[in-house]
Amino acid sequence: MNAGWTSKISRTGLLGLLLTIAGTLVAADDTFEPNYANHMLTPYQGSGIAPKLVAFRHHFPLKVVVLEDGVFFNERYFERVKEACLAWTNATKNVRQGGVTLTCIAAEDPTGADVVFKFGTTQESFGFEGFTSEFGTWALIRLSARDTTNQPVSEARLRRVAMHEFGHALGIWGHSPNPKDIMSLDDRTTEVSTADVNTLLIAYANEPATATTISAP
Numbered sequence: 001m002n003a004g005w006t007s008k009i010s011r012t013g014l015l016g017l018l019l020t021i022a023g024t025l026v027a028a029d030d031t032f033e034p035n036y037a038n039h040m041l042t043p044y045q046g047s048g049i050a051p052k053l054v055a056f057r058h059h060f061p062l063k064v065v066v067l068e069d070g071v072f073f074n075e076r077y078f079e080r081v082k083e084a085c086l087a088w089t090n091a092t093k094n095v096r097q098g099g100v101t102l103t104c105i106a107a108e109d110p111t112g113a114d115v116v117f118k119f120g121t122t123q124e125s126f127g128f129e130g131f132t133s134e135f136g137t138w139a140l141i142r143l144s145a146r147d148t149t150n151q152p153v154s155e156a157r158l159r160r161v162a163m164h165e166f167g168h169a170l171g172i173w174g175h176s177p178n179p180k181d182i183m184s185l186d187d188r189t190t191e192v193s194t195a196d197v198n199t200l201l202i203a204y205a206n207e208p209a210t211a212t213t214i215s216a217p
């Protein structure tokens, strides 16, 4: 349990910040800087959907289940997804608010999961490499196990996409404009940045989420 997630902060001080720093995984301080809370891009490119920060997950540690079903599941992909989730744990482990504590298991039964990963075809993830749907009490993250040439997606690529989608499931419902953040759409970034952490912390400093069903790639 991370009781501190709900601590309130003033958002006034967040206005006007420019995101010029990113990168190393250090403990976020109480100012939540740097962050991209006020510079987020739409969660769905080409749409008019506004980005937002929402404290989607209500109970920590999270139960993350990687669905052990179908022809696309394999242990290597499972390990990369687990790494992707634990990257958020590691990046937030020193924050005073607690952090993204979790367990991640492979299972056929997703009952009780807060976040479920499912491997499938690109079509099943609606043409995207990853696609996150939020159902209020849990989130479903579809990951494409095939690349654009219909070959098995690389483990490195899968890890990066899983890390990005998990950020959506945690509450960053939009994209960073900075290519150095995992929540950007830039392919090169492969780790959670300080700005990613701070932006997530701002989400959990806001009011608790109400049940909702939305999706983002």
Ligand SMILES: [Zn+2]
Pocket: 043, 164, 165, 168, 174, 175, 216, 217
């Ligand atoms: Zn995204």
